[in-house]
Amino acid sequence: MNSARNLIAVAVMAGSLAATAAWAETAPDDVKFxxxxxxxxxxxxxxxAKAGAGVFKNKKLGNCLACHANSDMKNELFHGEVGPALDGVADRYSVDQLRAIVANSKEVFGDQTVMPGFYTLKVGKNPAKEFAGKTILSAQDVEDVVAYLATLKE
Ligand code: HEC
Structure with missing residues (x-):
């Protein structure tokens, strides 16, 4: 057996696996609203949904409670009132609509909304260096938060 040839075969296989993974995730600029x-x-x-609840209340990730009250999290100390309470939000929106709101609220509510776009690279002009080219949430964080929101029924 030629071990160099085996190595090449393994490298080619690994390469196509990586390509498959990159294809499955949609880049922020390619999300279709x-x-x-x-x-x-x-x-x-x-x-x-469980991971999504964690993203929702994590101040470094969603920090959704900073602006939204949510009775499902009544043990958390602070609930903001900048945005509407999210109780029963799954009765008001479909999963696909919730995904659009979380991925980029500006696409749904317009540019004037104070809600951040969590999966977009359009974070305004001259973003701070640490935010340039990055989204606030990862693609999987978005899906986890959406799964959590889908549990909020009245
Ligand atoms: C800086 C404040 C702010 C943060 C942080 C924020 N939102 Fe919002 N959100 C708003 C505002 C304001 C609205 C109302 C839309 C508008 O601007 O008219 C809204 C609307 C929504 C709605 C639609 C609610 C309805 O009943 O119409 C959902 C769902 C939502 N937000 C989810 C989230 C989630 C999930 C997070 C965290 C990942 C989050 N928001 C973080 C301010 C915020």
Whole structure:
């Protein structure tokens, strides 16, 4: 057996696996918004509601509680009132609409909304260096938060 040839075969296989993974995730600029909805998972995977609850209350990630009250998290100390309370939000929006709101609220509510776009590179002019070229949430964080929001029914 020629071990160099085996090595090459392994490298080629690894390369095509990486390509598959990159294809499954949608890059922020490629997310398709149609009528206030995003029809496909941006990570290519299903969301996990439990992980999404963590993203929701994490001040370094979603920090959603800074602006939204949420009775499902009544043990958390601070609930902001800048945005509407999210109780029963899954009765008001479909999963695809919730995904659009979280990925880039400006596409749904317009540029004037104070809600950040969590999966977009359009973070305004002259972004601070640490934010340039990055999104606030990863594609999987978005799917996890959306899965969590989908549990908020009245
Ligand atoms: C800086 C404040 C702010 C933060 C942080 C924020 N939002 Fe919002 N959000 C708003 C505002 C304001 C609105 C109302 C839309 C508008 O601007 O008219 C809104 C609207 C929404 C709506 C639609 C609610 C409805 O009943 O119409 C959802 C869902 C939502 N936000 C989810 C989230 C999630 C999930 C997070 C965290 C990942 C988050 N928001 C973080 C301010 C915020």
């Amino acid at each position: 149609e009528d206030g909805a995003v029809a496909m998972s941006v990570s290519g995977n299903a969301g996990d």
